[in-house]
Amino acid sequence: MPRARIAAGAALLAVLLLGAMPAQAAVAAPDGDTSGTARAGTQDRHAAAAQTAVRGGDSLxxxxxxxxxxxxxxxxxxxxAISPGHCVTGASTWYADPAMTVxxxxxxxxxxxxxxxxLIRYTNPDVARPGEINTGTGEPVDITGSASPVVGQSMCHVGRVSGLQCGTVEAVNxxxxxxxxxxxxxxxxxAHSEPGDEGGPAFSGNTALGFIVGSGGGSTFYQPVSEVLAVYGLTLS
Structure with missing residues:
Protein backbone atom coordinates (compact mmCIF):
# COMPACT_ATOMS: atom_id res chain seq x y z
CA MET A 1 0.00 0.00 0.00
CA PRO A 2 1.57 3.33 -0.98
CA ARG A 3 2.57 5.44 1.95
CA ALA A 4 4.04 8.93 2.02
CA ARG A 5 7.78 8.76 2.50
CA ILE A 6 8.93 10.49 5.64
CA ALA A 7 11.69 13.01 5.17
CA ALA A 8 14.89 11.20 6.17
CA GLY A 9 16.44 13.85 8.37
CA ALA A 10 13.28 14.73 10.28
CA ALA A 11 12.33 11.11 10.83
CA LEU A 12 15.75 10.23 12.19
CA LEU A 13 15.74 13.20 14.55
CA ALA A 14 12.29 12.27 15.86
CA VAL A 15 13.26 8.72 16.70
CA LEU A 16 16.56 9.75 18.25
CA LEU A 17 14.67 12.08 20.55
CA LEU A 18 12.20 9.35 21.44
CA GLY A 19 14.84 6.71 21.97
CA ALA A 20 16.69 9.84 23.56
CA MET A 21 41.05 -11.90 6.46
CA PRO A 22 44.48 -12.08 7.02
CA ALA A 23 46.60 -9.68 4.94
CA GLN A 24 46.68 -10.72 1.30
CA ALA A 25 49.79 -12.52 0.08
CA ALA A 26 51.58 -10.90 -2.80
CA VAL A 27 50.59 -12.38 -6.16
CA ALA A 28 53.55 -13.94 -7.91
CA ALA A 29 54.53 -12.49 -11.27
CA PRO A 30 54.90 -14.95 -14.19
CA ASP A 31 58.66 -15.22 -13.60
CA GLY A 32 58.13 -15.98 -9.90
CA ASP A 33 59.08 -12.50 -8.77
CA THR A 34 56.60 -10.83 -6.40
CA SER A 35 57.69 -7.34 -7.34
CA GLY A 36 56.56 -5.01 -10.10
CA THR A 37 53.04 -5.24 -11.49
CA ALA A 38 51.93 -8.14 -9.31
CA ARG A 39 52.99 -6.42 -6.11
CA ALA A 40 51.45 -3.14 -7.22
CA GLY A 41 48.13 -4.88 -7.83
CA THR A 42 48.17 -6.36 -4.36
CA GLN A 43 49.05 -3.01 -2.82
CA ASP A 44 46.20 -1.35 -4.68
CA ARG A 45 43.71 -3.85 -3.29
CA HIS A 46 45.24 -3.50 0.17
CA ALA A 47 44.90 0.27 0.01
CA ALA A 48 41.28 0.01 -1.14
CA ALA A 49 40.46 -2.25 1.79
CA ALA A 50 42.17 0.12 4.22
CA GLN A 51 39.77 2.85 3.11
CA THR A 52 36.70 0.63 3.51
CA ALA A 53 34.32 0.59 6.46
CA VAL A 54 31.30 -1.69 6.68
CA ARG A 55 28.44 -0.42 8.83
CA GLY A 56 24.92 -1.49 9.49
CA GLY A 57 22.88 -0.65 6.41
CA ASP A 58 25.80 -1.21 4.01
CA SER A 59 25.84 -3.91 1.34
CA LEU A 60 28.10 -6.94 0.97
CA ALA A 81 28.31 -8.93 10.28
CA ILE A 82 24.73 -9.98 10.99
CA SER A 83 22.40 -10.41 8.00
CA PRO A 84 19.27 -12.40 7.12
CA GLY A 85 19.79 -16.14 6.90
CA HIS A 86 17.84 -16.47 3.67
CA CYS A 87 20.32 -14.10 2.03
CA VAL A 88 23.66 -15.45 3.26
CA THR A 89 22.78 -19.15 2.92
CA GLY A 90 24.59 -20.70 -0.05
CA ALA A 91 27.31 -18.06 -0.34
CA SER A 92 30.82 -18.42 1.08
CA THR A 93 33.08 -15.39 0.44
CA TRP A 94 31.89 -11.79 0.69
CA TYR A 95 33.20 -8.52 -0.72
CA ALA A 96 32.69 -4.84 0.02
CA ASP A 97 32.19 -3.82 -3.62
CA PRO A 98 30.06 -5.04 -6.54
CA ALA A 99 33.19 -5.77 -8.60
CA MET A 100 34.27 -8.08 -5.75
CA THR A 101 37.81 -6.73 -5.50
CA VAL A 102 37.84 -5.99 -1.74
CA LEU A 119 26.69 -14.42 10.29
CA ILE A 120 29.57 -13.29 8.10
CA ARG A 121 32.93 -13.45 9.91
CA TYR A 122 35.25 -10.58 9.06
CA THR A 123 38.60 -11.94 7.87
CA ASN A 124 40.19 -8.81 6.37
CA PRO A 125 41.73 -6.66 9.15
CA ASP A 126 42.01 -3.71 6.78
CA VAL A 127 38.22 -3.37 6.61
CA ALA A 128 36.85 -1.30 9.49
CA ARG A 129 33.56 -2.34 11.10
CA PRO A 130 32.28 0.43 13.36
CA GLY A 131 29.28 -0.03 15.60
CA GLU A 132 27.04 2.38 13.79
CA ILE A 133 24.33 2.53 11.15
CA ASN A 134 24.70 4.23 7.79
CA THR A 135 21.35 6.00 7.51
CA GLY A 136 22.03 7.44 4.07
CA THR A 137 21.44 10.94 5.41
CA GLY A 138 25.06 11.79 6.21
CA GLU A 139 24.32 11.37 9.91
CA PRO A 140 25.20 7.84 11.11
CA VAL A 141 23.60 6.47 14.25
CA ASP A 142 25.84 5.01 16.95
CA ILE A 143 24.40 1.78 18.32
CA THR A 144 25.05 1.41 22.04
CA GLY A 145 22.95 -1.66 22.87
CA SER A 146 20.07 -3.91 21.93
CA ALA A 147 16.60 -4.60 23.29
CA SER A 148 13.46 -6.54 22.51
CA PRO A 149 10.81 -4.51 20.68
CA VAL A 150 7.67 -3.36 22.50
CA VAL A 151 4.28 -2.82 20.88
CA GLY A 152 3.72 0.89 20.31
CA GLN A 153 7.44 1.71 20.37
CA SER A 154 8.69 4.32 17.88
CA MET A 155 11.41 3.02 15.59
CA CYS A 156 13.13 3.45 12.23
CA HIS A 157 14.82 1.18 9.74
CA VAL A 158 17.20 1.73 6.84
CA GLY A 159 16.36 -0.16 3.64
CA ARG A 160 18.72 -0.56 0.71
CA VAL A 161 15.89 0.49 -1.62
CA SER A 162 13.55 2.66 0.43
CA GLY A 163 16.15 4.34 2.63
CA LEU A 164 15.33 5.67 6.08
CA GLN A 165 11.74 4.98 7.12
CA CYS A 166 10.05 5.30 10.48
CA GLY A 167 6.95 4.00 12.20
CA THR A 168 5.84 2.09 15.28
CA VAL A 169 6.01 -1.54 16.40
CA GLU A 170 2.64 -3.18 15.69
CA ALA A 171 3.11 -6.71 17.01
CA VAL A 172 5.71 -9.11 18.43
CA ASN A 173 6.13 -12.90 18.28
CA ALA A 191 7.40 1.53 8.66
CA HIS A 192 7.37 1.33 4.87
CA SER A 193 9.73 -1.03 3.04
CA GLU A 194 10.33 -2.25 -0.50
CA PRO A 195 11.58 -5.53 -2.01
CA GLY A 196 15.36 -5.48 -1.65
CA ASP A 197 15.28 -3.85 1.79
CA GLU A 198 15.85 -7.17 3.58
CA GLY A 199 18.62 -6.96 6.16
CA GLY A 200 18.05 -3.29 6.83
CA PRO A 201 18.71 -2.48 10.50
CA ALA A 202 15.80 -1.45 12.72
CA PHE A 203 16.48 0.70 15.76
CA SER A 204 14.96 3.04 18.29
CA GLY A 205 17.25 5.86 19.31
CA ASN A 206 20.65 4.23 19.79
CA THR A 207 19.18 0.82 20.54
CA ALA A 208 19.18 -2.04 18.00
CA LEU A 209 15.87 -3.89 17.70
CA GLY A 210 16.22 -6.18 14.67
CA PHE A 211 16.42 -6.25 10.90
CA ILE A 212 14.06 -6.50 7.95
CA VAL A 213 13.26 -9.98 6.65
CA GLY A 214 10.15 -9.27 4.58
CA SER A 215 7.05 -7.18 4.05
CA GLY A 216 3.41 -7.54 3.12
CA GLY A 217 -0.01 -6.11 3.73
CA GLY A 218 1.38 -2.67 4.42
CA SER A 219 3.66 -3.92 7.22
CA THR A 220 7.34 -4.75 7.54
CA PHE A 221 8.59 -7.87 9.36
CA TYR A 222 11.82 -8.13 11.33
CA GLN A 223 14.05 -10.72 12.96
CA PRO A 224 14.82 -9.56 16.51
CA VAL A 225 18.58 -9.06 16.89
CA SER A 226 18.57 -10.06 20.58
CA GLU A 227 17.91 -13.68 19.58
CA VAL A 228 20.90 -13.73 17.22
CA LEU A 229 23.20 -12.32 19.89
CA ALA A 230 22.04 -14.90 22.44
CA VAL A 231 22.38 -17.89 20.10
CA TYR A 232 25.93 -17.04 19.02
CA GLY A 233 27.18 -15.45 22.24
CA LEU A 234 27.77 -12.06 20.67
CA THR A 235 27.58 -8.44 21.69
CA LEU A 236 27.07 -5.56 19.33
CA SER A 237 30.25 -3.75 18.31
Missing part, protein backbone atom coordinates in the same frame (compact mmCIF):
# COMPACT_ATOMS: atom_id res chain seq x y z
CA UNK A 61 28.48 -8.87 -2.27
CA UNK A 62 28.93 -12.50 -3.29
CA UNK A 63 28.56 -14.11 -6.73
CA UNK A 64 24.93 -13.72 -7.74
CA UNK A 65 23.76 -11.86 -4.66
CA UNK A 66 23.90 -8.80 -2.48
CA UNK A 67 23.04 -8.75 1.23
CA UNK A 68 22.62 -5.89 3.65
CA UNK A 69 24.62 -5.80 6.88
CA UNK A 70 22.21 -5.36 9.76
CA UNK A 71 24.64 -4.80 12.62
CA UNK A 72 28.26 -5.52 13.48
CA UNK A 73 28.94 -7.76 16.47
CA UNK A 74 31.80 -9.53 18.24
CA UNK A 75 32.43 -12.59 20.40
CA UNK A 76 35.52 -10.96 21.91
CA UNK A 77 37.85 -12.67 19.47
CA UNK A 78 36.28 -12.36 16.03
CA UNK A 79 34.00 -9.75 14.53
CA UNK A 80 30.87 -10.53 12.54
CA UNK A 103 37.32 -9.19 0.30
CA UNK A 104 35.57 -8.79 3.62
CA UNK A 105 34.88 -12.20 5.12
CA UNK A 106 33.20 -15.58 4.95
CA UNK A 107 29.84 -17.01 5.97
CA UNK A 108 30.09 -18.40 9.50
CA UNK A 109 26.56 -19.71 10.01
CA UNK A 110 22.90 -19.23 9.18
CA UNK A 111 19.43 -20.32 10.21
CA UNK A 112 16.45 -20.34 7.82
CA UNK A 113 13.62 -21.19 7.99
CA UNK A 114 12.48 -21.37 11.61
CA UNK A 115 14.61 -18.27 12.14
CA UNK A 116 16.05 -15.86 9.63
CA UNK A 117 19.58 -14.83 10.57
CA UNK A 118 23.13 -15.42 9.42
CA UNK A 174 4.75 -13.00 14.73
CA UNK A 175 5.04 -16.00 12.37
CA UNK A 176 5.45 -15.65 8.60
CA UNK A 177 5.13 -18.42 6.03
CA UNK A 178 7.69 -18.67 3.24
CA UNK A 179 7.89 -21.27 0.44
CA UNK A 180 10.82 -22.81 2.35
CA UNK A 181 8.90 -22.95 5.64
CA UNK A 182 7.69 -20.83 8.54
CA UNK A 183 9.77 -18.26 10.40
CA UNK A 184 8.69 -17.63 13.98
CA UNK A 185 9.35 -14.98 16.60
CA UNK A 186 9.37 -11.96 14.29
CA UNK A 187 8.03 -8.50 15.00
CA UNK A 188 6.08 -6.18 12.74
CA UNK A 189 5.97 -2.42 12.22
CA UNK A 190 4.15 0.24 10.24
Missing amino acids: YAPGRVCTVSFNATDGTDDY PVGATAGSSFPGNDYG VSVNYPEGTVNGLFRST
Whole structure:
Protein backbone atom coordinates (compact mmCIF):
# COMPACT_ATOMS: atom_id res chain seq x y z
CA MET A 1 0.00 0.00 0.00
CA PRO A 2 1.57 3.33 -0.98
CA ARG A 3 2.57 5.44 1.95
CA ALA A 4 4.04 8.93 2.02
CA ARG A 5 7.78 8.76 2.50
CA ILE A 6 8.93 10.49 5.64
CA ALA A 7 11.69 13.01 5.17
CA ALA A 8 14.89 11.20 6.17
CA GLY A 9 16.44 13.85 8.37
CA ALA A 10 13.28 14.73 10.28
CA ALA A 11 12.33 11.11 10.83
CA LEU A 12 15.75 10.23 12.19
CA LEU A 13 15.74 13.20 14.55
CA ALA A 14 12.29 12.27 15.86
CA VAL A 15 13.26 8.72 16.70
CA LEU A 16 16.56 9.75 18.25
CA LEU A 17 14.67 12.08 20.55
CA LEU A 18 12.20 9.35 21.44
CA GLY A 19 14.84 6.71 21.97
CA ALA A 20 16.69 9.84 23.56
CA MET A 21 41.05 -11.90 6.46
CA PRO A 22 44.48 -12.08 7.02
CA ALA A 23 46.60 -9.68 4.94
CA GLN A 24 46.68 -10.72 1.30
CA ALA A 25 49.79 -12.52 0.08
CA ALA A 26 51.58 -10.90 -2.80
CA VAL A 27 50.59 -12.38 -6.16
CA ALA A 28 53.55 -13.94 -7.91
CA ALA A 29 54.53 -12.49 -11.27
CA PRO A 30 54.90 -14.95 -14.19
CA ASP A 31 58.66 -15.22 -13.60
CA GLY A 32 58.13 -15.98 -9.90
CA ASP A 33 59.08 -12.50 -8.77
CA THR A 34 56.60 -10.83 -6.40
CA SER A 35 57.69 -7.34 -7.34
CA GLY A 36 56.56 -5.01 -10.10
CA THR A 37 53.04 -5.24 -11.49
CA ALA A 38 51.93 -8.14 -9.31
CA ARG A 39 52.99 -6.42 -6.11
CA ALA A 40 51.45 -3.14 -7.22
CA GLY A 41 48.13 -4.88 -7.83
CA THR A 42 48.17 -6.36 -4.36
CA GLN A 43 49.05 -3.01 -2.82
CA ASP A 44 46.20 -1.35 -4.68
CA ARG A 45 43.71 -3.85 -3.29
CA HIS A 46 45.24 -3.50 0.17
CA ALA A 47 44.90 0.27 0.01
CA ALA A 48 41.28 0.01 -1.14
CA ALA A 49 40.46 -2.25 1.79
CA ALA A 50 42.17 0.12 4.22
CA GLN A 51 39.77 2.85 3.11
CA THR A 52 36.70 0.63 3.51
CA ALA A 53 34.32 0.59 6.46
CA VAL A 54 31.30 -1.69 6.68
CA ARG A 55 28.44 -0.42 8.83
CA GLY A 56 24.92 -1.49 9.49
CA GLY A 57 22.88 -0.65 6.41
CA ASP A 58 25.80 -1.21 4.01
CA SER A 59 25.84 -3.91 1.34
CA LEU A 60 28.10 -6.94 0.97
CA TYR A 61 28.48 -8.87 -2.27
CA ALA A 62 28.93 -12.50 -3.29
CA PRO A 63 28.56 -14.11 -6.73
CA GLY A 64 24.93 -13.72 -7.74
CA ARG A 65 23.76 -11.86 -4.66
CA VAL A 66 23.90 -8.80 -2.48
CA CYS A 67 23.04 -8.75 1.23
CA THR A 68 22.62 -5.89 3.65
CA VAL A 69 24.62 -5.80 6.88
CA SER A 70 22.21 -5.36 9.76
CA PHE A 71 24.64 -4.80 12.62
CA ASN A 72 28.26 -5.52 13.48
CA ALA A 73 28.94 -7.76 16.47
CA THR A 74 31.80 -9.53 18.24
CA ASP A 75 32.43 -12.59 20.40
CA GLY A 76 35.52 -10.96 21.91
CA THR A 77 37.85 -12.67 19.47
CA ASP A 78 36.28 -12.36 16.03
CA ASP A 79 34.00 -9.75 14.53
CA TYR A 80 30.87 -10.53 12.54
CA ALA A 81 28.31 -8.93 10.28
CA ILE A 82 24.73 -9.98 10.99
CA SER A 83 22.40 -10.41 8.00
CA PRO A 84 19.27 -12.40 7.12
CA GLY A 85 19.79 -16.14 6.90
CA HIS A 86 17.84 -16.47 3.67
CA CYS A 87 20.32 -14.10 2.03
CA VAL A 88 23.66 -15.45 3.26
CA THR A 89 22.78 -19.15 2.92
CA GLY A 90 24.59 -20.70 -0.05
CA ALA A 91 27.31 -18.06 -0.34
CA SER A 92 30.82 -18.42 1.08
CA THR A 93 33.08 -15.39 0.44
CA TRP A 94 31.89 -11.79 0.69
CA TYR A 95 33.20 -8.52 -0.72
CA ALA A 96 32.69 -4.84 0.02
CA ASP A 97 32.19 -3.82 -3.62
CA PRO A 98 30.06 -5.04 -6.54
CA ALA A 99 33.19 -5.77 -8.60
CA MET A 100 34.27 -8.08 -5.75
CA THR A 101 37.81 -6.73 -5.50
CA VAL A 102 37.84 -5.99 -1.74
CA PRO A 103 37.32 -9.19 0.30
CA VAL A 104 35.57 -8.79 3.62
CA GLY A 105 34.88 -12.20 5.12
CA ALA A 106 33.20 -15.58 4.95
CA THR A 107 29.84 -17.01 5.97
CA ALA A 108 30.09 -18.40 9.50
CA GLY A 109 26.56 -19.71 10.01
CA SER A 110 22.90 -19.23 9.18
CA SER A 111 19.43 -20.32 10.21
CA PHE A 112 16.45 -20.34 7.82
CA PRO A 113 13.62 -21.19 7.99
CA GLY A 114 12.48 -21.37 11.61
CA ASN A 115 14.61 -18.27 12.14
CA ASP A 116 16.05 -15.86 9.63
CA TYR A 117 19.58 -14.83 10.57
CA GLY A 118 23.13 -15.42 9.42
CA LEU A 119 26.69 -14.42 10.29
CA ILE A 120 29.57 -13.29 8.10
CA ARG A 121 32.93 -13.45 9.91
CA TYR A 122 35.25 -10.58 9.06
CA THR A 123 38.60 -11.94 7.87
CA ASN A 124 40.19 -8.81 6.37
CA PRO A 125 41.73 -6.66 9.15
CA ASP A 126 42.01 -3.71 6.78
CA VAL A 127 38.22 -3.37 6.61
CA ALA A 128 36.85 -1.30 9.49
CA ARG A 129 33.56 -2.34 11.10
CA PRO A 130 32.28 0.43 13.36
CA GLY A 131 29.28 -0.03 15.60
CA GLU A 132 27.04 2.38 13.79
CA ILE A 133 24.33 2.53 11.15
CA ASN A 134 24.70 4.23 7.79
CA THR A 135 21.35 6.00 7.51
CA GLY A 136 22.03 7.44 4.07
CA THR A 137 21.44 10.94 5.41
CA GLY A 138 25.06 11.79 6.21
CA GLU A 139 24.32 11.37 9.91
CA PRO A 140 25.20 7.84 11.11
CA VAL A 141 23.60 6.47 14.25
CA ASP A 142 25.84 5.01 16.95
CA ILE A 143 24.40 1.78 18.32
CA THR A 144 25.05 1.41 22.04
CA GLY A 145 22.95 -1.66 22.87
CA SER A 146 20.07 -3.91 21.93
CA ALA A 147 16.60 -4.60 23.29
CA SER A 148 13.46 -6.54 22.51
CA PRO A 149 10.81 -4.51 20.68
CA VAL A 150 7.67 -3.36 22.50
CA VAL A 151 4.28 -2.82 20.88
CA GLY A 152 3.72 0.89 20.31
CA GLN A 153 7.44 1.71 20.37
CA SER A 154 8.69 4.32 17.88
CA MET A 155 11.41 3.02 15.59
CA CYS A 156 13.13 3.45 12.23
CA HIS A 157 14.82 1.18 9.74
CA VAL A 158 17.20 1.73 6.84
CA GLY A 159 16.36 -0.16 3.64
CA ARG A 160 18.72 -0.56 0.71
CA VAL A 161 15.89 0.49 -1.62
CA SER A 162 13.55 2.66 0.43
CA GLY A 163 16.15 4.34 2.63
CA LEU A 164 15.33 5.67 6.08
CA GLN A 165 11.74 4.98 7.12
CA CYS A 166 10.05 5.30 10.48
CA GLY A 167 6.95 4.00 12.20
CA THR A 168 5.84 2.09 15.28
CA VAL A 169 6.01 -1.54 16.40
CA GLU A 170 2.64 -3.18 15.69
CA ALA A 171 3.11 -6.71 17.01
CA VAL A 172 5.71 -9.11 18.43
CA ASN A 173 6.13 -12.90 18.28
CA VAL A 174 4.75 -13.00 14.73
CA SER A 175 5.04 -16.00 12.37
CA VAL A 176 5.45 -15.65 8.60
CA ASN A 177 5.13 -18.42 6.03
CA TYR A 178 7.69 -18.67 3.24
CA PRO A 179 7.89 -21.27 0.44
CA GLU A 180 10.82 -22.81 2.35
CA GLY A 181 8.90 -22.95 5.64
CA THR A 182 7.69 -20.83 8.54
CA VAL A 183 9.77 -18.26 10.40
CA ASN A 184 8.69 -17.63 13.98
CA GLY A 185 9.35 -14.98 16.60
CA LEU A 186 9.37 -11.96 14.29
CA PHE A 187 8.03 -8.50 15.00
CA ARG A 188 6.08 -6.18 12.74
CA SER A 189 5.97 -2.42 12.22
CA THR A 190 4.15 0.24 10.24
CA ALA A 191 7.40 1.53 8.66
CA HIS A 192 7.37 1.33 4.87
CA SER A 193 9.73 -1.03 3.04
CA GLU A 194 10.33 -2.25 -0.50
CA PRO A 195 11.58 -5.53 -2.01
CA GLY A 196 15.36 -5.48 -1.65
CA ASP A 197 15.28 -3.85 1.79
CA GLU A 198 15.85 -7.17 3.58
CA GLY A 199 18.62 -6.96 6.16
CA GLY A 200 18.05 -3.29 6.83
CA PRO A 201 18.71 -2.48 10.50
CA ALA A 202 15.80 -1.45 12.72
CA PHE A 203 16.48 0.70 15.76
CA SER A 204 14.96 3.04 18.29
CA GLY A 205 17.25 5.86 19.31
CA ASN A 206 20.65 4.23 19.79
CA THR A 207 19.18 0.82 20.54
CA ALA A 208 19.18 -2.04 18.00
CA LEU A 209 15.87 -3.89 17.70
CA GLY A 210 16.22 -6.18 14.67
CA PHE A 211 16.42 -6.25 10.90
CA ILE A 212 14.06 -6.50 7.95
CA VAL A 213 13.26 -9.98 6.65
CA GLY A 214 10.15 -9.27 4.58
CA SER A 215 7.05 -7.18 4.05
CA GLY A 216 3.41 -7.54 3.12
CA GLY A 217 -0.01 -6.11 3.73
CA GLY A 218 1.38 -2.67 4.42
CA SER A 219 3.66 -3.92 7.22
CA THR A 220 7.34 -4.75 7.54
CA PHE A 221 8.59 -7.87 9.36
CA TYR A 222 11.82 -8.13 11.33
CA GLN A 223 14.05 -10.72 12.96
CA PRO A 224 14.82 -9.56 16.51
CA VAL A 225 18.58 -9.06 16.89
CA SER A 226 18.57 -10.06 20.58
CA GLU A 227 17.91 -13.68 19.58
CA VAL A 228 20.90 -13.73 17.22
CA LEU A 229 23.20 -12.32 19.89
CA ALA A 230 22.04 -14.90 22.44
CA VAL A 231 22.38 -17.89 20.10
CA TYR A 232 25.93 -17.04 19.02
CA GLY A 233 27.18 -15.45 22.24
CA LEU A 234 27.77 -12.06 20.67
CA THR A 235 27.58 -8.44 21.69
CA LEU A 236 27.07 -5.56 19.33
CA SER A 237 30.25 -3.75 18.31
